[in-house]
Amino acid sequence: MQMQTKSKSRLKVFLDNPSKALWSLAIPIMFGMGIQTLYSLVDMLFIGRLGGNAITGIAFNMPLFFLVLGLTMGLGTGVTAAIARFIGEDNKKQADNCAEHAVFIALIISITLSSVGLLFGKDILSLFGASGEILNLGWEYLHVMCVGMPFMIFSGFFRSILAGEGDMKFPMMVAGLGTILNIILDPIFIFELESYGNIGFGLGISGAAMATVISQAIVFIVFIFMLFFKKFHSFKRASFQVAMCLNGHDMSYDPKPKIDE
Numbered sequence: 001m002q003m004q005t006k007s008k009s010r011l012k013v014f015l016d017n018p019s020k021a022l023w024s025l026a027i028p029i030m031f032g033m034g035i036q037t038l039y040s041l042v043d044m045l046f047i048g049r050l051g052g053n054a055i056t057g058i059a060f061n062m063p064l065f066f067l068v069l070g071l072t073m074g075l076g077t078g079v080t081a082a083i084a085r086f087i088g089e090d091n092k093k094q095a096d097n098c099a100e101h102a103v104f105i106a107l108i109i110s111i112t113l114s115s116v117g118l119l120f121g122k123d124i125l126s127l128f129g130a131s132g133e134i135l136n137l138g139w140e141y142l143h144v145m146c147v148g149m150p151f152m153i154f155s156g157f158f159r160s161i162l163a164g165e166g167d168m169k170f171p172m173m174v175a176g177l178g179t180i181l182n183i184i185l186d187p188i189f190i191f192e193l194e195s196y197g198n199i200g201f202g203l204g205i206s207g208a209a210m211a212t213v214i215s216q217a218i219v220f221i222v223f224i225f226m227l228f229f230k231k232f233h234s235f236k237r238a239s240f241q242v243a244m245c246l247n248g249h250d251m252s253y254d255p256k257p258k259i260d261e
Helices: 010-016 018-048 052-088 092-127 132-165 169-190 205-229
Strands: none
Touching: 018 052, 018 169, 018 205, 052 092, 052 132, 052 205, 092 132, 132 169, 132 205, 169 205
16 A cells, blocks of 8 residues: 655544544444445345245345354454554554454455355254245345355455544445445346336346345455555555555555655
């Protein structure tokens, strides 16, 4: 990552005005949670039109998704706290180290949970009490979500890394993009839209999962682009990098702000 500050660092701004800094962090978090709630409501709105069994099939998946969400958010909170602490100490090396470990943890969790879900997901739903058509609908949704689970987990850890830098606005905007994409893709993948010239795939409950996976994959790509390939002049990232080389060029930088004389 690269960053040049024109006057003073984000940390200095926060220290100069703590009250304003708290609001600048809190408001994007509130909007982000609102966006997540909106996503869930819209998803259920479309799936509900498929019937009660579809809703029930999704409901049997909820404990598994809450487990994934709990792991991602819990570990992500630790990543945010650690990175923020090291940035406060002006310890760029340790901040880099935390970010690298966060990405590695995301990789391990993604591989493990996706593999378990694909291999044993249907058996787990059966243990929860799902059977017959409801079991088939639940598995139809779950196996697609397991394929896309790494995108969601990595995106969660990327948000935590940026939050540790003190940047909450960019993750909120990306989350909003994912929600808008999901709202657009849901009806296209779930229904056959006869009134619009048979536009739509009519995939039912698996279409809802595909819409979610595609939107999260796009969010993941945006995060990757911004974190590893895009220069951060316009976004003014905090002073640390995820150690990485592109084409043999070192992407490290001096964390101390440079003021033109």
